[in-house]
Amino acid sequence: MSLAMTFEERYRAIDSRDARFDGQFVTAVRSTGIYCRPSCPARTPKPSNVTFYPTSAAAHEAGYRACKRCLPEAAPGSPQWNLRGDTAGRAMRLIADGVVEREGVPGLARRLGYSPRHLTRLLTAELGAGPLALSRAHRAQTARMLLVGTDLSAADVAFSSGFASVRQFNDTIREVFGMPPLELRARRRVARHEGPVTSAPGVTIDLALPHRGTLDAPGLFAWMAARAIPGAEGATASTFARTLRLPHGPAWFELRLDDLGRVRLRAALTNLADLSTLVTRARRLFDLDADPDAVDESLARHPELAPLVAALPGIRVPGAADPHEMLIRAMVGQQITVVAARTALTALTTALGEEVPAFAGMLSADTGTSAGAGPEKSPEPVRLFPTMAAIADHGPEVLRGPAARIRSITGAAAALADGSLTLTAGDDAADQRAALLAMPGIGPWTADYVRMRVLADPDVFLPGDVAVRAGAAATGLPADPRALDDWAARTAPWRSYLTAHLWHAVPPKPAAARRGAASVPSVPTLTTTGGMS
Numbered sequence: 001m002s003l004a005m006t007f008e009e010r011y012r013a014i015d016s017r018d019a020r021f022d023g024q025f026v027t028a029v030r031s032t033g034i035y036c037r038p039s040c041p042a043r044t045p046k047p048s049n050v051t052f053y054p055t056s057a058a059a060h061e062a063g064y065r066a067c068k069r070c071l072p073e074a075a076p077g078s079p080q081w082n083l084r085g086d087t088a089g090r091a092m093r094l095i096a097d098g099v100v101e102r103e104g105v106p107g108l109a110r111r112l113g114y115s116p117r118h119l120t121r122l123l124t125a126e127l128g129a130g131p132l133a134l135s136r137a138h139r140a141q142t143a144r145m146l147l148v149g150t151d152l153s154a155a156d157v158a159f160s161s162g163f164a165s166v167r168q169f170n171d172t173i174r175e176v177f178g179m180p181p182l183e184l185r186a187r188r189r190v191a192r193h194e195g196p197v198t199s200a201p202g203v204t205i206d207l208a209l210p211h212r213g214t215l216d217a218p219g220l221f222a223w224m225a226a227r228a229i230p231g232a233e234g235a236t237a238s239t240f241a242r243t244l245r246l247p248h249g250p251a252w253f254e255l256r257l258d259d260l261g262r263v264r265l266r267a268a269l270t271n272l273a274d275l276s277t278l279v280t281r282a283r284r285l286f287d288l289d290a291d292p293d294a295v296d297e298s299l300a301r302h303p304e305l306a307p308l309v310a311a312l313p314g315i316r317v318p319g320a321a322d323p324h325e326m327l328i329r330a331m332v333g334q335q336i337t338v339v340a341a342r343t344a345l346t347a348l349t350t351a352l353g354e355e356v357p358a359f360a361g362m363l364s365a366d367t368g369t370s371a372g373a374g375p376e377k378s379p380e381p382v383r384l385f386p387t388m389a390a391i392a393d394h395g396p397e398v399l400r401g402p403a404a405r406i407r408s409i410t411g412a413a414a415a416l417a418d419g420s421l422t423l424t425a426g427d428d429a430a431d432q433r434a435a436l437l438a439m440p441g442i443g444p445w446t447a448d449y450v451r452m453r454v455l456a457d458p459d460v461f462l463p464g465d466v467a468v469r470a471g472a473a474a475t476g477l478p479a480d481p482r483a484l485d486d487w488a489a490r491t492a493p494w495r496s497y498l499t500a501h502l503w504h505a506v507p508p509k510p511a512a513a514r515r516g517a518a519s520v521p522s523v524p525t526l527t528t529t530g531g532m533s
Helices: 007-015 057-061 085-096 101-110 116-127 131-149 154-160 166-177 182-184 216-227 272-285 293-297 307-312 323-332 338-352 388-398 402-419 429-437 444-454 466-475 481-491 495-504
Strands: 028-029 034-036 050-053 204-209 233-235 241-248 249-257 263-269
Touching: 007 050, 028 057, 034 338, 050 057, 057 131, 057 166, 085 101, 085 116, 085 131, 101 116, 101 131, 116 131, 116 388, 131 154, 131 182, 131 204, 131 272, 154 166, 154 182, 154 272, 166 182, 204 272, 216 233, 216 241, 216 338, 241 272, 249 272, 263 272, 293 495, 307 495, 323 338, 323 388, 323 402, 323 444, 338 388, 388 402, 429 444, 466 481, 466 495, 481 495
Parallel strands: none
Antiparallel strands: 028 034, 028 050, 204 263, 233 241, 241 249, 249 263
């Protein structure tokens, strides 16, 4: 992992211009006053002139500016913030979600359990910059992406990126990139397929989301399609779109691959101030900050897994666009098949989800998603997933099944609604698990599955999951949960990706048995919502 790398290891990475390390650290050069991504094509500086920093914010604080040639701010995010469960990793996940812009440093500190002063000292010691500097660097990255990737006006870019004023935006861009915003926009690449997409300012944007290494896009789209809730989500073999409730209002977004193999995000927002948060959540949903080369290399060392990795390089573990929704979806899916869970969630969303007429025509499971499609392409109303308050108040009228199970779901929704249960991407993993297990009707499988999806924790294993056990048996691994858990320990810290591989390894059912089912049957206390078959 990059934060544990020695100076010599980092220097070898920049000398070989190894793009696998882009976004994991930056290289500051004292003789030029600039910092670069590891793959920068410029001549490798002398070791005596080099200082490595874990974040671009630390390089900013030390007085360096971004390289105009390699644009380190355009690199994918670091996988370290998901791998690390300490305060620094949790803080970086919350900063990326826009907490500092919405709640300030005191709000971030409160979520992490520290005073603002102590948190600033801690992050400065760990990452070379305090929360304000880290947040400013994140805003600069978002602004660069919008300047290069859209035709939004400079003022719209400023406020979409979280800046309080156009002047602050201009000053920050000049300081970080060594040029004013319009000059940065003028330098964007204009080659075929790489120019910006003209957008309606303040309404719709279209951006490329960088990722490192191979991406198992078919697996991601298949996962989403199997679980898409009609009316709130739409999916095909190459697209996924959904509505989402954000701090400043409803939003719609679509993820797809362009003909260069890049992930593109198209989005319509009520308020552009939510754009940075939306980008972060879309990246988390498709696990775009993962380091697939490190994952594949580690798992392939085990002879039992090498064929799985060779057959499916770049596997990703889907994340969660909304943590509260993720918990409800996991609880609804307990002890039933994926198809049954989808049916129940569709009924819940149809009955309790808020309609969003502004997004009519943007969801279609048959033709993919299209922001230009008219309402006739999507006759059903477009909705948001229900609020936790709506589920708590009216869930018993809609949900079907054992009364105890319904009470558990509505009780969790009520706890989320009133704040007695918190669930965010910045939670401490152990505390989150303990809080979930303390809720009636939530067992270890659900708590761990939610941790995998909400925290993007790369090291969660689900030995009791029936699909995992079926995949393990097909792979030649122990099928007994305890023995399988013991074997899986050797694949740390990538056990979430082992879980995903075993989901994929489940043997296909005969055609007759597959009819009307999307996963292997579940057993009591288990759920098939974790399966990728």
